[in-house]
Amino acid sequence: MEEERWPPRAKKMKVSPSSSGLWSLPDEVVVNCLAQAQISRFDLAALAIASKSHRSLVSSPELLELRRRMGCTETCLYVCMRISPDPSSPPGWFILSPHHRLNPIPSNHCQAPESSSYVAVDGGIYVLGGLIDGHRTQDVWFLDCFSHTWNRAPSMKMPRASASANLVDGRIYVSGGCVEEKANPINWSEVFDLKTQTWGHWYLPKLRFSFCQSVVIEEEKKVYAVDEGRRSFYLLPSECLFWRFSKTSDDFIPGTRNDWCAIGKLLFCRGTCGRILWCEPSELLWKPVMGLEEHYDICRLSTNSAGNIVIFWNSHLRQTWLWSAEISLRREQSEIWGKMEWSDAVFKLDSLSHSSKILFSASVLVSAK
Numbered sequence: 001m002e003e004e005r006w007p008p009r010a011k012k013m014k015v016s017p018s019s020s021g022l023w024s025l026p027d028e029v030v031v032n033c034l035a036q037a038q039i040s041r042f043d044l045a046a047l048a049i050a051s052k053s054h055r056s057l058v059s060s061p062e063l064l065e066l067r068r069r070m071g072c073t074e075t076c077l078y079v080c081m082r083i084s085p086d087p088s089s090p091p092g093w094f095i096l097s098p099h100h101r102l103n104p105i106p107s108n109h110c111q112a113p114e115s116s117s118y119v120a121v122d123g124g125i126y127v128l129g130g131l132i133d134g135h136r137t138q139d140v141w142f143l144d145c146f147s148h149t150w151n152r153a154p155s156m157k158m159p160r161a162s163a164s165a166n167l168v169d170g171r172i173y174v175s176g177g178c179v180e181e182k183a184n185p186i187n188w189s190e191v192f193d194l195k196t197q198t199w200g201h202w203y204l205p206k207l208r209f210s211f212c213q214s215v216v217i218e219e220e221k222k223v224y225a226v227d228e229g230r231r232s233f234y235l236l237p238s239e240c241l242f243w244r245f246s247k248t249s250d251d252f253i254p255g256t257r258n259d260w261c262a263i264g265k266l267l268f269c270r271g272t273c274g275r276i277l278w279c280e281p282s283e284l285l286w287k288p289v290m291g292l293e294e295h296y297d298i299c300r301l302s303t304n305s306a307g308n309i310v311i312f313w314n315s316h317l318r319q320t321w322l323w324s325a326e327i328s329l330r331r332e333q334s335e336i337w338g339k340m341e342w343s344d345a346v347f348k349l350d351s352l353s354h355s356s357k358i359l360f361s362a363s364v365l366v367s368a369k
Contacts, residue, residue: 075305100344117165120362129160
């Protein structure tokens with residue numbers, strides 16, 4: 001005879017996610033709650049994976065429209081990286097998640113595999129020119145960072161590769177990168193108006209050497225640049241004004257001061273031996289950022305929306321990983337000190353991607369349209 005258990009066990013009931021908590025409410029209420037909470041796109045993507053009902057609500061036009069009306073914005077770091085051993089393959093695109101992982105997003109199979117110029121604007125990234133099968137291209141592509149879709153933008157007037165491209169006051173100023181025989185003061189430079197989506201000319205004297213590094217100080221609306229001949233310049237593109245510093249930059253040797261970026265009115269770059277350098281733009285005398293004891297083999301340096309530096313480097317211990325770190329900065333009299341805020345492995349490189357190269361990284365302000 002079977003022994004009777006006392007007290008009798010209650011039968012466990014399976015509760016579906018859609019019938020409990022937030023998901024038990026009407027769809028209109030759920031959409032409004034998700035919009036009011038201003039949940040990040042990463043968390044919305046995680047919700048979409050949970051079930052079909054979640055996915056339909058997260059991707060609904062109603063939620064998108066509500067987020068747009070409420071002005072929901074967030075800043076994300078995007079990375080363009082060549083990971084295929086085939087040099088003719090287009091590079092891959094990634095977004096850095098809050099959990100410090102590079103998540104892939106759709107790449108552009110028509111993008112030039114090398115020597116493109118990149119400009120980040122609010123809402124997206126322009127990819128200009130480059131080399132396709134060894135030939136310069138006029139193509140311009142726009143990555144919509146909200147929908148992660150690619151759109152063809154109006155082509156440049158001249159095919160260009162490794163051109164200097166800078167955003168100043170809603171216009172992208174492009175110079176150099178032309179075939180030498182076809183370049184002249186008229187077509188050496190051109191400007192793209194983001195509002196009208198049209199290309200026009202802006203005057204910049206044809207230089208003997210192309211710019212190898214350039215950066216914009218937004219507060220001054222000036223472009224600071226150094227060419228391959230180690231000559232320093234600054235430009236006011238909106239007024240077509242162009243100056244050359246009185247002396248050659250003795251502190252600059254091409255290939256030793258890479259990834260120029262601006263934080264406030266100071267310039268930062270990636271030096272040799274894993275050093276991070278800074279300088280006053282009017283002097284271009286580079287000095288090391290203090291307080292960073294470990295010297296990584298940095299392969300890319302950029303800034304984020306917090307005004308911090310983000311670096312990437314490869315680690316070959318046990319497994320090949322791409323690492324990243326965020327570094328905050330503070331000024332003490334005539335020195336800049338850095339502090340590591342976090343450091344983590346962000347992407348695992350397989351055996352075929354040992355020759356990976358980060359082509360571009362930047363922080364983009366993304367909002368619902």
